[in-house]
Amino acid sequence: MLAFITRRLLLLIFVLFGVSVLLFGILMTFSPERRAATYVTSPQQAKDIPKIIKQFGLDDPFYIQYFRWMKEVLKGNMGWSLVASRPVGEAFWNYFPVTLEMNLFAAPIVIIFGIWLGTLSGIHRDTWIDHTTRILAIVGWSLPTFLFALVLLMIFYGYFQLFSPGVLSDQLTMFIIDNPETFTRFTGMYTIDGILNGRFDITLNALAHLVLPVSTYVIVVVALNMRVMRSGMIEELSKDYVMTAQAKGADKKTIYIKHARRNALLPVVTVAGQLVALSMEGSIAVEVVYNRHGIGWWLAESAVQLDMPVLMCICLFMGVVFVITNLTLDILYAYIDPRIRLN
Amino acid sequence: MSEPATPLLEIKDLHTRFHTLDGTVNAVDGVDFDVYQGETLGLVGESGCGKSVTALSILQLLRCPPAEIQGRILFEGNNLLDLDREGIRKIRGNEISMIFQEPMTSLNPVLRIGEQIAEAAKIHKRMTRQEAWRWAVEMLRMVQIPGPGSRSKQYPHKFSGGMRQRAMIAMALSCNPRLILADEPSTALDVTIQAQIMSLMQKLKEEFNSAIVLITHDLGIIAEMVSRVVVMYAGKVVEEAPVKELFKDPRHPYTQGLLGSIPVIGRKEQTGRRLQEIPGIVPSPMETPLGCRFHPRCHKVMNRCQEQEPPMIHLAEHRRVSCLLEA
Ligand SMILES: Nc1ncnc2c1ncn2[C@@H]1O[C@H](COP(=O)(O)OP(=O)(O)OP(=O)(O)O)[C@@H](O)[C@H]1O
Numbered sequence: 001m002l003a004f005i006t007r008r009l010l011l012l013i014f015v016l017f018g019v020s021v022l023l024f025g026i027l028m029t030f031s032p033e034r035r036a037a038t039y040v041t042s043p044q045q046a047k048d049i050p051k052i053i054k055q056f057g058l059d060d061p062f063y064i065q066y067f068r069w070m071k072e073v074l075k076g077n078m079g080w081s082l083v084a085s086r087p088v089g090e091a092f093w094n095y096f097p098v099t100l101e102m103n104l105f106a107a108p109i110v111i112i113f114g115i116w117l118g119t120l121s122g123i124h125r126d127t128w129i130d131h132t133t134r135i136l137a138i139v140g141w142s143l144p145t146f147l148f149a150l151v152l153l154m155i156f157y158g159y160f161q162l163f164s165p166g167v168l169s170d171q172l173t174m175f176i177i178d179n180p181e182t183f184t185r186f187t188g189m190y191t192i193d194g195i196l197n198g199r200f201d202i203t204l205n206a207l208a209h210l211v212l213p214v215s216t217y218v219i220v221v222v223a224l225n226m227r228v229m230r231s232g233m234i235e236e237l238s239k240d241y242v243m244t245a246q247a248k249g250a251d252k253k254t255i256y257i258k259h260a261r262r263n264a265l266l267p268v269v270t271v272a273g274q275l276v277a278l279s280m281e282g283s284i285a286v287e288v289v290y291n292r293h294g295i296g297w298w299l300a301e302s303a304v305q306l307d308m309p310v311l312m313c314i315c316l317f318m319g320v321v322f323v324i325t326n327l328t329l330d331i332l333y334a335y336i337d338p339r340i341r342l343n
Numbered sequence: 344m345s346e347p348a349t350p351l352l353e354i355k356d357l358h359t360r361f362h363t364l365d366g367t368v369n370a371v372d373g374v375d376f377d378v379y380q381g382e383t384l385g386l387v388g389e390s391g392c393g394k395s396v397t398a399l400s401i402l403q404l405l406r407c408p409p410a411e412i413q414g415r416i417l418f419e420g421n422n423l424l425d426l427d428r429e430g431i432r433k434i435r436g437n438e439i440s441m442i443f444q445e446p447m448t449s450l451n452p453v454l455r456i457g458e459q460i461a462e463a464a465k466i467h468k469r470m471t472r473q474e475a476w477r478w479a480v481e482m483l484r485m486v487q488i489p490g491p492g493s494r495s496k497q498y499p500h501k502f503s504g505g506m507r508q509r510a511m512i513a514m515a516l517s518c519n520p521r522l523i524l525a526d527e528p529s530t531a532l533d534v535t536i537q538a539q540i541m542s543l544m545q546k547l548k549e550e551f552n553s554a555i556v557l558i559t560h561d562l563g564i565i566a567e568m569v570s571r572v573v574v575m576y577a578g579k580v581v582e583e584a585p586v587k588e589l590f591k592d593p594r595h596p597y598t599q600g601l602l603g604s605i606p607v608i609g610r611k612e613q614t615g616r617r618l619q620e621i622p623g624i625v626p627s628p629m630e631t632p633l634g635c636r637f638h639p640r641c642h643k644v645m646n647r648c649q650e651q652e653p654p655m656i657h658l659a660e661h662r663r664v665s666c667l668l669e670a
């Protein structure tokens with residue numbers, strides 16, 4: 001077990017190296033002038049561009065630039081973010097809680113709803129329950145996230161004046177900025193910090209701001225989970241051991257929950273890795289549309305402004321997320337499937 | 344063996360149909376036979392003749408497409424087909440249990456063996472978790488699995504085919520059922536294991552005083568294990584006889600074909616033999632031939648066999664044959 005984890009963490013190094021080389025290579029296809037232009041803030045400075053290229057070695061060979069970047073990263077210096085106008089590392093910890101908070105609320109809903117609805121439609125195959133969840137899944141799966149987010153925003157905020165975008169109302173945000181001594185930002189997540197500071201109004205307000213993003217996100221991401229669970233249930237219910245359980249006199253509930261569902265959960269765990277990928281994609285659109293300044297929003301802004309250190313940092317972050325998620329899933333898989341041994 | 348007067352199970356004019364997209368499949372088409380307490384009844388016939396469907400109809404385990412079951416299945420005098428879902432559930436695994444052919448797939452891969460054996464006792468005998476588990480270990484000991492305590496905590500993939508079938512037997516016996524339906528319980532196992540499984544079943548059957556309906560292709564097993572044989576062909580019973588008489592004097596040309604030319608019970612080459620190949624193919628249940636269903640393959644076919652359905656002719660007690668040669 002320990003050896004398995006160690007091996008996977010060693011793999012992480014290769015993954016991080018691989019993805020960073022890849023992204024760095026892609027970014028290098030922009031001309032040195034284009035990359036130097038990001039340091040320029042006014043038209044008068046345009047003449048400085050050749051100087052900037054020289055100064056930062058932007059026309060050096062690819063590998064030299066890459067290793068220069070890596071040396072800094074290993075020293076703990078991720079660079080300067082133009083978008084955030086502060087060091088990348090510091091900016092990261094500023095944006096990360098916003099994304100994490102949304103995921104903390106969305107993930108359990110996605111998992112529970114996906115498994116529950118998938119089980120239901122697998123059991124009640126070809127009934128109205130199945131058809132309803134199928135339509136929901138197709139809508140969630142095929143509509144682009146940003147479009148879906150915009151529609152919800154238009155209906156609920158634009159029309160009913162409910163659930164405004166952002167993470168917190170302006171009034172409360174100002175209050176927190178003005179009174180750093182009465183409101184401590186323990187986690188950076190307002191729902192939790194509100195409770196820790198005894199300010200439940202802040203928690204409630206933050207929750208209200210989470211309703212639309214989390215709903216969008218859940219509807220978009222839940223579909224995959226649900227479909228996999230449904231087909232898993234249908235497949236498992238046709239297996240011989242289900243007949244054995246029936247022949248023992250087990251009732252429907254026992255057969256569905258104890259026998260079939262436990263087996264049907266296995267493929268759900270396998271696609272959970274894809275769910276993480278989906279939620280990454282989802283959080284970009286959701287954060288941009290609902291104006292939540294998290295990692296997804298930061299990534300979108302930085303991509304537009306060619307904020308290279310940020311792009312590289314998020315790329316490394318995603319590599320870590322993927323490897324850790326897959327490691328966790330493999331351990332979970334071995335835990336629920338007795339046939340799998342980790343080695 | 345002297346049999347009690349009333350049978351434990353009476354099947355009367357059983358019809359089981361599947362309504363599929365391609366049409367109606369008459370898998371079982373008017374079957375009747377009795378099973379007496381404590382006896383072992385053999386059910387033989389070529390593949391596809393409806394043996395499994397008959398057994399599954401008894402416990403109403405046929406799922407999709409939904410099967411239409413008609414006739415009467417009297418168990419201790421009560422018609423099982425009149426029971427509602429709860430009623431039949433209380434019979435399954437408790438009064439009547441089933442052993443399936445495929446030990447590799449018939450156990451749930453993610454549940455411990457002990458848990459799976461304990462399940463029936465928990466359902467029907469209202470045992471607590473611990474009691475049922477202890478009982479499961481006891482059952483594993485009874486089916487001669489070494490180290491039953493530690494084995495009960497293992498998952499099915501650690502068990503060999505023979506051990507899984509022993510576990511299935513333990514499961515089937517765990518509520519001390521009156522009747523066990525064993526659908527080719529040893530077919531999937533290799534020969535030496537087959538013999539062990541069959542003798543174990545024989546021994547436990549006597550200990551538990553259960554009756555067995557044994558479905559098999561193996562005439563050696565029939566000769567050794569059963570007291571009476573029902574021969575099926577294309578969804579119908581064609582012959583019934585006590586085992587000795589069947590081997591000595593098979594009346595139906597189909598049975599004669601199955602047994603080969605000169606069957607003598609107890610002769611060396613007799614045991615361990617599979618059903619003989621009979622030329623021709625089993626008719627599909629969707630297009631059964633007119634007249635006698637066996638006539639296209641029968642070597643004693645007469646003109647009237649093609650038009651007239653043969654009646655069931657009772658020759659003696661538990662001795663009947665459905666052939667126009669006897670009429
Ligand atoms: N669920 C079903 N739907 C449609 N037809 C079925 C179904 N189950 C069985 N049948 C048909 O019923 C007939 C009898 O099948 P059954 O499984 O009882 O045969 P069997 O005598 O047990 O054969 P085997 O020795 O191969 O096990 C077969 O022709 C089969 O195709």
Ligand SMILES: [Mg+2]
Nearest residue numbers: 394395396526
């Ligand atoms: Mg069969």
